[in-house]
Amino acid sequence: MVKSDNTGCQCAQTSASGAATLKTVLAIKKASTTLSRNDQWGAIKCRLSSFRNNYTVTPGLYAVGEPSEDSDVFVSASYKLSFDKLRSALAGINAWVLVLDTKGINVWCAAGKGTFSTEELIKKISDTNLPLCVRHRKIIVPQLGAVGISAYKVIKATGFRVLFGPVYAADIAAYIKNGYKATPQMRAIRFPLADRLILTPMEIIPMLKWYPVYAAVVLIFFGVHSTGIVFRDAFYGGAPFLLLGLVGVLAGAFITPVFLPVIPFRAFSLKGWIAGLLAMFLAMKLFPAMPVSLTVFVWLFFPAVSSFAALQFTGSTTFTGMSGVKKELRYAVFGYVIAGAASLISLILYKSGVL
Amino acid sequence: MRYLAGVATLQFDSDRCTGCGMCAEVCPHGVFIIANAVAHVTDKDKCMECGACENNCAFGAIRVTSGVGCASAIINGMITGREPSCGCGSDSGACC
Numbered sequence: 001m002v003k004s005d006n007t008g009c010q011c012a013q014t015s016a017s018g019a020a021t022l023k024t025v026l027a028i029k030k031a032s033t034t035l036s037r038n039d040q041w042g043a044i045k046c047r048l049s050s051f052r053n054n055y056t057v058t059p060g061l062y063a064v065g066e067p068s069e070d071s072d073v074f075v076s077a078s079y080k081l082s083f084d085k086l087r088s089a090l091a092g093i094n095a096w097v098l099v100l101d102t103k104g105i106n107v108w109c110a111a112g113k114g115t116f117s118t119e120e121l122i123k124k125i126s127d128t129n130l131p132l133c134v135r136h137r138k139i140i141v142p143q144l145g146a147v148g149i150s151a152y153k154v155i156k157a158t159g160f161r162v163l164f165g166p167v168y169a170a171d172i173a174a175y176i177k178n179g180y181k182a183t184p185q186m187r188a189i190r191f192p193l194a195d196r197l198i199l200t201p202m203e204i205i206p207m208l209k210w211y212p213v214y215a216a217v218v219l220i221f222f223g224v225h226s227t228g229i230v231f232r233d234a235f236y237g238g239a240p241f242l243l244l245g246l247v248g249v250l251a252g253a254f255i256t257p258v259f260l261p262v263i264p265f266r267a268f269s270l271k272g273w274i275a276g277l278l279a280m281f282l283a284m285k286l287f288p289a290m291p292v293s294l295t296v297f298v299w300l301f302f303p304a305v306s307s308f309a310a311l312q313f314t315g316s317t318t319f320t321g322m323s324g325v326k327k328e329l330r331y332a333v334f335g336y337v338i339a340g341a342a343s344l345i346s347l348i349l350y351k352s353g354v355l
Numbered sequence: 356m357r358y359l360a361g362v363a364t365l366q367f368d369s370d371r372c373t374g375c376g377m378c379a380e381v382c383p384h385g386v387f388i389i390a391n392a393v394a395h396v397t398d399k400d401k402c403m404e405c406g407a408c409e410n411n412c413a414f415g416a417i418r419v420t421s422g423v424g425c426a427s428a429i430i431n432g433m434i435t436g437r438e439p440s441c442g443c444g445s446d447s448g449a450c451c
Binding site (some may be wrong): 101110111143144146147148149150151152164167182184187188189191242260261266267269311314315317318319320321322323324325326327328329 | 356357358359360362363364369379380381382383384385401402403404405406407410411413420421422423424426427428429430439440
């Protein structure tokens with residue numbers, strides 16, 4: 001946990017110059033650069049559940065190590081995971097951390113939503129008396145915060161020059177060593193396997209919340225006959241579909257993100273559809289031959305589910321833009337409606353015993 | 356990895372550009388380079404429309420319709436008739 005005990009302003013204590021007259025004890029909180037077991041457990045819970053929606057740190061000015069009036073100022077968001085990433089990257093560095101009130105949202109998303117903003121930064125610089133705490137006039141903002149922060153407006157309003165730091169907090173030490181210059185590598189956002197993997201539960205878990213509903217529909221569909229309910233049919237008829245439903249979701253929400261760079265096509269809906277077709281091809285080998293109507297249903301319905309699940313992953317990526325997703329959606333939604341209607345017809349044909 | 360080609364709304368007006376380099380500095384996809392004291396768009400299809408460049412161009416040389424590249428946000432926007440916005444911090448639980 002972040003120690004929130006207020007200590008006296010470090011700069012007021014150490015300053016030997018005119019600033020020494022500053023006796024005001026400012027509300028500066030200390031932040032450690034080591035993450036506790038609780039912090040690490042919190043990070044895991046953020047990845048898995050809506051716990052992330054309420055994982056906040058109090059906005060304001062924090063002291064990391066023993067900062068002086070010459071120490072650097074880093075800006076962060078009030079999402080605790082963002083703040084934790086920053087403070088652990090500052091191990092061995094004496095610095096100030098200015099946490100903006102982003103309503104518990106990370107830097108990039110908050111910048112897009114307008115809470116990690118020029119106005120909020122200007123306000124926090126003044127609210128925390130930052131100009132009294134440091135002698136210099138520069139402030140380091142994470143590069144992805146540039147979506148919300150206009151450097152030229154900040155300097156006009158506060159006199160502080162915004163330096164855009166590296167995309168990844170882990171590069172901060174190298175950035176400082178490099179004379180506060182980010183290399184092109186530090187400026188580029190990546191999307192490696194580990195990042196894709198860590199984001200998959202965010203799509204899988206909400207979709208699986210619907211699984212009991214789906215399972216109930218499957219069992220009713222196969223169990224209910226005009227002559228009554230046959231539990232044996234519900235189970236034996238339904239079992240393949242219970243598995244195929246799971247496979248369909250995982251093909252789109254897990255397999256597609258993991259193999260994202262190697263699956264053909266750029267549209268996520270197509271990538272997911274292909275992953276879904278392949279998954280059905282493999283999964284269908286497990287079961288004895290089905291009636292034509294059900295086979296048609298499997299090939300129409302489940303790849304569409306995979307496609308939809310994969311499309312959701314556009315929200316987690318670091319490279320999809322709104323115009324592209326809008327374009328893709330126009331085709332995809334049309335495809336889902338067609339696939340849905342045809343699936344329904346094949347089920348009706350099965351139940352009526354035609355095919 | 357690249358996304359759909361020919362869709363990005365990025366527009367750059369080199370007449371207004373002073374070559375300050377802020378766009379190249381803030382773009383996480385290296386869309387801009389500075390050469391001969393002026394910015395150049397290297398590969399428009401790499402643009403994800405985050406809007407950081409426009410937001411940091413003091414000379415109004417860049418225009419981009421920025422927004423979230425997130426399907427559920429856009430679907431939500433279609434249904435509610437509002438600007439696409441992801442569920443971060445709201446009750447939907449999904450976060451960008």
